Amino acid sequence: METAAPPPRRAWIEAFGCQTNLLDGEFAAGDLRRRGWVPAPSAEEADLVVFNTCSVRQHAEDKVWSRLGALAERKRRDPSLLVAVMGCMAQREGEEILRRAPVVDVVVGTRRYGDLARLVEEVEGTGRRVSALRDPSGGFEEPVRDVTVREQVHRGWVSVMRGCSHRCSYCVVPSVRGRQFDRDEASILEEVRRLAGDGATEIFLLGQNINTWGRTLPGRPTLPALLRRVHEVPGVRRIRFLTSNPMDIEIPLLDAMGELPRVMPYLHFPAQHGSDAVLRRMYRGYDRARYLELVGEARARVPGIELATDLIVGFPGETEEEFAALLSLVREVRWTMAFVFKYSVRPGTAAAALPDDVPEPVKSSRHAAVMAAQSEVEAALLAARVGTEVEVLVDGPSAKRPERMAGRTAHHQLAVLPEGAGGPGEYLRGRVVRATARVLHVDPAAAAAPGRP
Numbered sequence: 001m002e003t004a005a006p007p008p009r010r011a012w013i014e015a016f017g018c019q020t021n022l023l024d025g026e027f028a029a030g031d032l033r034r035r036g037w038v039p040a041p042s043a044e045e046a047d048l049v050v051f052n053t054c055s056v057r058q059h060a061e062d063k064v065w066s067r068l069g070a071l072a073e074r075k076r077r078d079p080s081l082l083v084a085v086m087g088c089m090a091q092r093e094g095e096e097i098l099r100r101a102p103v104v105d106v107v108v109g110t111r112r113y114g115d116l117a118r119l120v121e122e123v124e125g126t127g128r129r130v131s132a133l134r135d136p137s138g139g140f141e142e143p144v145r146d147v148t149v150r151e152q153v154h155r156g157w158v159s160v161m162r163g164c165s166h167r168c169s170y171c172v173v174p175s176v177r178g179r180q181f182d183r184d185e186a187s188i189l190e191e192v193r194r195l196a197g198d199g200a201t202e203i204f205l206l207g208q209n210i211n212t213w214g215r216t217l218p219g220r221p222t223l224p225a226l227l228r229r230v231h232e233v234p235g236v237r238r239i240r241f242l243t244s245n246p247m248d249i250e251i252p253l254l255d256a257m258g259e260l261p262r263v264m265p266y267l268h269f270p271a272q273h274g275s276d277a278v279l280r281r282m283y284r285g286y287d288r289a290r291y292l293e294l295v296g297e298a299r300a301r302v303p304g305i306e307l308a309t310d311l312i313v314g315f316p317g318e319t320e321e322e323f324a325a326l327l328s329l330v331r332e333v334r335w336t337m338a339f340v341f342k343y344s345v346r347p348g349t350a351a352a353a354l355p356d357d358v359p360e361p362v363k364s365s366r367h368a369a370v371m372a373a374q375s376e377v378e379a380a381l382l383a384a385r386v387g388t389e390v391e392v393l394v395d396g397p398s399a400k401r402p403e404r405m406a407g408r409t410a411h412h413q414l415a416v417l418p419e420g421a422g423g424p425g426e427y428l429r430g431r432v433v434r435a436t437a438r439v440l441h442v443d444p445a446a447a448a449a450p451g452r453p
């Protein structure tokens, strides 16, 4: 009598943190699928739970510790449950995770995510728990990923480098992701072609400090040159890249953005602070004047460019006067988007040696003040778009109004369409008929002429 095939094993990957982490998670998901695992509808229904972790702030790690704690009871009831931890916290804590969380079977570091699926099966076979870390500054071969495993058909993320060779004093990235390691141009273009061939029309190039891409490669190719090559890949309609740090921005990059129509007029450009004294304590390598000079260059060389940024409030020693310099920078630069964070001490960083002396309530009130100033700027920038025409790449149902579709303009601004208009992956031209705090309301029926916004 034929015995029924066992049901496929189900895996749940919970991601925290940046897009590079999400991309590593997509790789792990593709590798698990190749080995017969299927995605689980929830963590509760999974045979394998994977936490893809972030270390950029303590809060991100605390969330994972509590998730692991919550799984202990379930593992007692069902010892066959498998639990894995990957990403930056895995790299930073390593064996400590196995010691502190008996529920965990596999720990893989930031340059071993390609081994996750194999190690899970190894543990299944031997019952021995493992942690696989590699010196994050050692050599690295980017594993070939299954590009069909991705969050959105129309968008493809491509990692062009790993790690960062800067040492910003608050940042944990160099210690968990290692020194800069660049992927060669051929493997990047090959992945872009596979993504475009599989329906991705928007390509996001990813790197912690993407402006320096190529510095570790023979012949030192540059990001502007890479953008020109990606620009020629058939099927690619929009190109974006992040993260661009001011200390490494060069004019040829801005010129390439101005010349290449498929490179979107949007730059993620972290200032972090507006006070020269704080920027020095952050080891950022530029001052306020230089940042503003680069903003001027970007706006002069890339027509209609919109800028986004990251900002940290409450850095050690931040005085009222220094904070005022940050607030005034918000009003002076007028970013279309700002990701604002409260300073969080990270072990192993230079700033960890400084007293975290800005009280939490002060951090919170400064955070709120920056958010309020930024919201005013954003509302004004969006209001100024009313009556203009924009092209929207539709992502899917709006988070707030699921009966309506939402997407992103060329400036990466969030746009919502009328009910019944558009579907995921569609490019729709429309007129901005209304703007609210963070959203443009775009009506394709009101669009007049074709062409770029």
Ligand code: SF4
Pocket (backbone or CB within 6 Å): 164, 165, 166, 167, 168, 171, 172, 173, 174, 208, 209, 245
């Ligand atoms: S540039 Fe600075 S903030 Fe950015 S990843 Fe490198 S060390 Fe961290």
